[in-house]
Amino acid sequence: MNCKYCGSPNENADNCGFCDAPLKKQRPQLKEFLYLDQAELPFGQLSLFHTYDLLILLRLVREERTKCYHRMRSVQKGSKLIEIDSDTLAFAESEYRRYTARMKVIEGILIDRVGYKPKRVDDKLLVSLQGKIENG
Template sequence: MKTCPYCGSHIERIDHQHYYCDFCRMKIDIRIVKKNQERLDVRFRDFAFASYIDRSTPEIMTLSTFELLYLLKMIRKERNDMYHHMHVFHRAGEESNDFKEAEKESGRDYLYFTKKAFVVENLIRTRLGYVPERITESYLVKYLQNIKNDKKTGPMIIRKQRKENKVNEKG
């Protein structure tokens, strides 16, 4: 029996890509439909590639929250490095014009990483309700442990009361 991954209710197929849940009042994509009141699976990778930084915002939006946190840690480091380079080239440029182009390039990169940080921070804010001030390795390890230690409590089945209990409650 096909069931809703959110509430466990029986669902009806409405087209070749979707089912409908009356309780949740929503279409459910066929890819996440469950059987026999199974719960949703948690999808995450315990890493993110640096190349993810260059993805478009819609592509970044598909990443798990853990991947976003990991990505933000990388972006913040790159942004900090670009600021440092920009500062160094600015100081070197005071003595020679040879470094003006490197300073401008570092400034463009700094702006790029700043905007990417804004994107990822806002996505994290919508999921967690806040953006961590610092994302350390220990923070990521603890977050990952919480995911792995999640108490996945079996299927979403509502137990029916026995008739005896109902009679005693009325009497």
């Protein structure tokens, strides 16, 4: 088996004899499609996602978090005008907190990989990264 990092041939070992890289570790592969529920995966599974996929997932989570924030604020404002039960208000707040926590997990993985978290994940960033992946 050849090392994926340095290309050195190795026989029946867990690590490369030259660079000590793990030989059986799978590199992240691009996914065909992503959906918001994947943000609920545990850290260990999210860390196996490709960086490009993590950026898309971060974009989805941030969009949903923004929607939850607006819903939460509407419920809070509405509770002053009409009677809204505390369960509805608690649910709106918990959804916002849940997406905030998921966002922070994904941002943390990105910080570990690229050294920063992007302020915005827009089409320009994604197209640029896609071009680098295709050329790389």
